[in-house]
Amino acid sequence: MREAAEALLRATLDYAPSLVFAAVGAALTERGGVFNIGLEGMMRAGAFAAAVTALATGSPYLGLLGGVAAGTLLSVLHGWLCIRWRSDQVVVGIAINLMMLAGITVAVESLYGQGNTPSAHALPRLHLPGLAHVPVLSALSGHPITTYLALAIPVLAHLALSRTRWGLRLRAVGEKPSAVAALGLSVSRLRYQGVLLSGALSGLGGATLSLAVLDSFNDLMPYGQGFIALAAMIFGKWTPLGAAGAAAFFAFADALRIGAGAAGLHLPRGLMLALPYLVSLAMLAGFVGRATPPAADGVPFDPEAR
Amino acid sequence: MTRALRPGLAVAAVALAVLIAFAALPLFGKSPLDAAVALVQGGLGGPQALGESAVKAAILLLAALAVALPFCAGLFNIGGQGQLLAGAITAAFLGHALRLPGALAIPACLLGAAAAGGAWGYLAGWLKTARGVHEVISTILLNWVALHLIENGLVVGPLAAHSSDASISLPGTAVISPAATLPVLWPGTRLHAGVPLALGVALVLAWVMARTVWGFELRAVGASAEASRSAGIPAAARMRQSMAVGAACAGLAGALLVLGNLGRYPPHIASPYGFDGIAVAFIGGNTPLGAAAAAAFFGVIRAGGTRLQLLGVHRDFPEVIQGLALLMVAGRAILGWAWAKLRPSRLEADHA
Numbered sequence: 001m002r003e004a005a006e007a008l009l010r011a012t013l014d015y016a017p018s019l020v021f022a023a024v025g026a027a028l029t030e031r032g033g034v035f036n037i038g039l040e041g042m043m044r045a046g047a048f049a050a051a052v053t054a055l056a057t058g059s060p061y062l063g064l065l066g067g068v069a070a071g072t073l074l075s076v077l078h079g080w081l082c083i084r085w086r087s088d089q090v091v092v093g094i095a096i097n098l099m100m101l102a103g104i105t106v107a108v109e110s111l112y113g114q115g116n117t118p119s120a121h122a123l124p125r126l127h128l129p130g131l132a133h134v135p136v137l138s139a140l141s142g143h144p145i146t147t148y149l150a151l152a153i154p155v156l157a158h159l160a161l162s163r164t165r166w167g168l169r170l171r172a173v174g175e176k177p178s179a180v181a182a183l184g185l186s187v188s189r190l191r192y193q194g195v196l197l198s199g200a201l202s203g204l205g206g207a208t209l210s211l212a213v214l215d216s217f218n219d220l221m222p223y224g225q226g227f228i229a230l231a232a233m234i235f236g237k238w239t240p241l242g243a244a245g246a247a248a249f250f251a252f253a254d255a256l257r258i259g260a261g262a263a264g265l266h267l268p269r270g271l272m273l274a275l276p277y278l279v280s281l282a283m284l285a286g287f288v289g290r291a292t293p294p295a296a297d298g299v300p301f302d303p304e305a306r
Numbered sequence: 307m308t309r310a311l312r313p314g315l316a317v318a319a320v321a322l323a324v325l326i327a328f329a330a331l332p333l334f335g336k337s338p339l340d341a342a343v344a345l346v347q348g349g350l351g352g353p354q355a356l357g358e359s360a361v362k363a364a365i366l367l368l369a370a371l372a373v374a375l376p377f378c379a380g381l382f383n384i385g386g387q388g389q390l391l392a393g394a395i396t397a398a399f400l401g402h403a404l405r406l407p408g409a410l411a412i413p414a415c416l417l418g419a420a421a422a423g424g425a426w427g428y429l430a431g432w433l434k435t436a437r438g439v440h441e442v443i444s445t446i447l448l449n450w451v452a453l454h455l456i457e458n459g460l461v462v463g464p465l466a467a468h469s470s471d472a473s474i475s476l477p478g479t480a481v482i483s484p485a486a487t488l489p490v491l492w493p494g495t496r497l498h499a500g501v502p503l504a505l506g507v508a509l510v511l512a513w514v515m516a517r518t519v520w521g522f523e524l525r526a527v528g529a530s531a532e533a534s535r536s537a538g539i540p541a542a543a544r545m546r547q548s549m550a551v552g553a554a555c556a557g558l559a560g561a562l563l564v565l566g567n568l569g570r571y572p573p574h575i576a577s578p579y580g581f582d583g584i585a586v587a588f589i590g591g592n593t594p595l596g597a598a599a600a601a602a603f604f605g606v607i608r609a610g611g612t613r614l615q616l617l618g619v620h621r622d623f624p625e626v627i628q629g630l631a632l633l634m635v636a637g638r639a640i641l642g643w644a645w646a647k648l649r650p651s652r653l654e655a656d657h658a
Contacts, residue, residue: 037384037446081637090382090442091636094584098629101578102622109620110334227446234443270459277447277454284444285437293440 002135008255009139016251017150018043018208018222022229023236023243024157025201030238031161032194033174035298037093038078039202040226041100045070046206048104051217052111054120054210063120064146064207071203072196074100079195083188086300097226105219115219122215144212146204153201154244161240170194174294177301187301202226231280237291250276311591311635318641319634320589320603320627327627336619345624348613349606357495358612361566363605364504365559369583370590370597371511372427372556376441377592378515379548380528385430385445386556387580388452392426393419393557395456397564398571399465401482408485412499415486416561423557424550426452431549435542441549449580461571477573488566500562505598507555512594524548556580582625585632604628 022039029036036042046067053066074096081087108115123144131141161167170190172180177187205225210217229243232250236242257272282288328338349359369386376383383389397419404411430448433439460479467480488498515521524544526534531541559579564571586604590596604624611621634641 035442037442081633081640085637085639087636087639090384091584091588091632094384094581095629095633095636098578098581098585098632099626100629102625102629105622106620106626107334110336110618113618224450227450230443231447231450234447268459268463270455270457270463273454273458274451277450281433281439281444281447281451284439284447285433293443298440298442 004259006136006139008252008259009136010142011255011259012248012252013139013143013147014213015255016248017146018205018213019225019229019232019247019251020150020154020244021146021201021205021208022226023232023247024154024240025198025205026229026233027236027238027240027243028157028161028170028201029194029198030233030297031174031294032170032191033177033294033296033299033301034079034082034191034195035089035093036075036078036195036198037090037230038074038096038226039093039198039229040222040224041093041097042071042074042199042202043206043209043222043226044100044104045074046203047210047221048108048117048206048217049203050207051117051120051210055117058121060121060123060211061145063211064123064204067207067210068200068203071199071201071206073199075195075199075202078199079192082300083191083195086302089298089300108217108219117210117217119215120211123212144208146208146212149204150208150244154240157240166190166193171294173301174296177296178303181301181303187303191301202229205229228276231276234280234284234291235276238293246276311588311596311638313591313596315638315641316589316591316596316600316635319638320600320631322634322641323627323630326630327623331619334619336617340617341614341619341623344613344617344619345607345610348610349608350610353492353495355609357492357497358609359602359606360497360501361562361605362608363601364501365562365579366582366586366604366608367504367508367598367601368555368559368562369579370586370601371508371583371594372423372552372559372580373584373587374590374592374594374597375511375515375524375552375555376427376431376545376548377587378521378528379524379545380531381431381434381441381545381549383427383430383445383549383552384442384584385427385448385553385580386559386583387578388445388449389423389426389553389556390560390563390580391452391456391575393423393560394564394575395460395465395479395560395571396422396557397486397561398479398482401486401565402480402570404486405483406485408489411483411485412488412565415482415565416503416558419557419561419564420554421557423560424554427553427556428546428550430553431546434549435545456571457574461573465571467570479571481570482565486565487569488562496567498562498566500566503558504562507558508594508598511551511555515594520544520547556583559583582628585628588635589628589631 049070050063050067054060054063081092082089125142128141131138173187173190181187209221232246233243235246283291331338372386373383397415400415400418430441430444433444434441465479488500490498523539527541527544535541586600587597590600607624611624
């Protein structure tokens with residue numbers, strides 16, 4: 001029993017981080033009032049850039065930064081089109097997804113002649129001193145840095161959003177941007193910050209897939225996690241801690257399903273996989289709890305409109 | 307935000323996307339000229355190429371109608387992929403299970419697929435009008451529900467092909483009966499009856515939108531749900547109906563894929579035609595005929611994509627152009643702005 005619990009915890013801590021990063025990023029951008037359904041494309045770019053950077057430099061940590069840079073770069077494009085030019089946020093997000101889906105497939109095949117990159121050095125596993133022989137908690141030790149970042153970042157995002165002046169302002173541009181503009185603050189700048197954070201975090205999430213979960217990029221990445229992150233964000237009611245908790249829960253449910261399968265217990269796979277989305281839908285529809293998006297989520301800010 | 311897309315701007319957006327995509331090829335050591343020749347040959351050179359292009363265009367067109375019709379009523383259906391899969395699995399099931407002659411089997415499969423896709427879309431419409439769930443979010447979620455229930459549930463469970471020999475497991479569903487296979491209309495090619503069907507659906511919808519009361523009401527709801535409600539139009543019902551009819555087109559696209567190309571539901575339908583439909587619809591200005599024009603173009607270059615393999619360029623290259631073109635259309639305010647900078651006199655003449 002103890003071993004099973006440890007194995008489950010260990011698997012969750014390994015598989016949750018990519019989803020946690022993207023879900024927290026989604027919460028930050030949407031609280032600022034900008035939809036980002038390009039998360040999937042940004043994660044894919046992050047995963048690819050991270051593997052390429054790690055291969056080129058030999059350092060998985062630089063690879064991680066490469067992934068963050070790629071995600072951020074795409075979010076600059078997203079922000080520029082959505083904020084500066086008030087383009088349709090959903091269409092821009094889909095365009096980013098489509099471009100990255102096909103573009104990276106073309107790039108990988110052209111550069112490596114196959115659907116995946118060669119193996120790079122994966123992120124080393126860090127062993128926390130003193131935990132090796134503590135029951136259950138020992139599962140906390142021996143993960144790559146991304147796991148520890150995934151434990152810290154949601155808390156930091158929560159504190160920033162709910163305890164700082166910046167956080168109050170970001171939430172305000174997501175609810176009523178005209179009020180923020182009336183205070184003489186820049187709606188655009190705040191929204192850019194939210195969008196860029198979501199890009200950086202989804203890039204980090206992608207890098208986690210190619211450097212922590214595996215040690216190379218493959219053409220199936222990020223396996224729809226950009227969309228699962230959106231479901232996690234809804235499930236977590238648009239809060240960083242809620243989104244991260246939901247992401248961790250999804251990863252746990254997945255680990256449980258795989259573990260149960262390995263133990264010979266066969267749960268209906270399709271239904272289990274569909275469950276997170278079904279529960280999110282039920283929450284949105286008000287059948288289970290209630291999830292309400294920010295009032296100005298997805299609405300471009302036009303200073304001249306009333 | 308919902309300014310109409312002028313055809314000229316759409317062409318400019320696509321042209322710019324083509325230029326950018328080809329300009330990137332030398333980065334990977336590939337010749338843009340060779341790639342362009344291969345693309346045109348693969349899409350237009352000879353009957354076989356034309357047949358492939360037409361089949362791809364038909365599926366893209368139906369997937370695009372799934373977006374364009376709800377868009378007229380002010381809804382953004384990004385659930386085309388899920389609706390397509392619902393149609394595809396229904397067509398695969400009926401195509402195998404029904405023992406009917408061809409004259410009945412094909413219509414039955416098509417109607418079943420349209421109904422399944424339509425129901426999946428109607429659900430999103432209902433969630434919007436009755437429960438206030440934004441259709442963008444609900445359709446994203448419903449895409450994944452459909453994917454998992456179908457590909458990790460039905461296709462590997464109740465509908466998995468039964469193999470007489472246990473050692474050979476046929477992946478996917480059972481092969482459809484010959485009577486349910488869409489007949490090839492142009493011998494020597496793969497051009498099947500789905501092509502005129504898709505075109506016919508687009509023409510009928512163009513007529514419905516422009517010439518019927520229902521179409522007018524749909525557009526009125528899209529222009530302003532509140533105003534149309536006060537004018538006595540049942541706005542909520544029209545929204546749900548636009549989703550159902552649009553999604554039925556996506557269901558038909560799934561049926562074309564199964565009855566015309568694949569012959570069964572494979573373990574995994576990899577092509578994201580439902581998402582491609584979004585690009586085609588927006589590039590076509592979200593009108594049925596505009597979507598048909600855009601679908602024809604992308605059908606040709608995507609069929610040409612297979613020829614690119616010979617040059618060592620992945621066949622998904624045309625999809626990069628498609629994504630870029632969608633980005634250009636989304637950011638068309640920039641194109642308009644640049645155009646105004648370049649041609650100030652022309653703009654003033656327009657305003658006069």
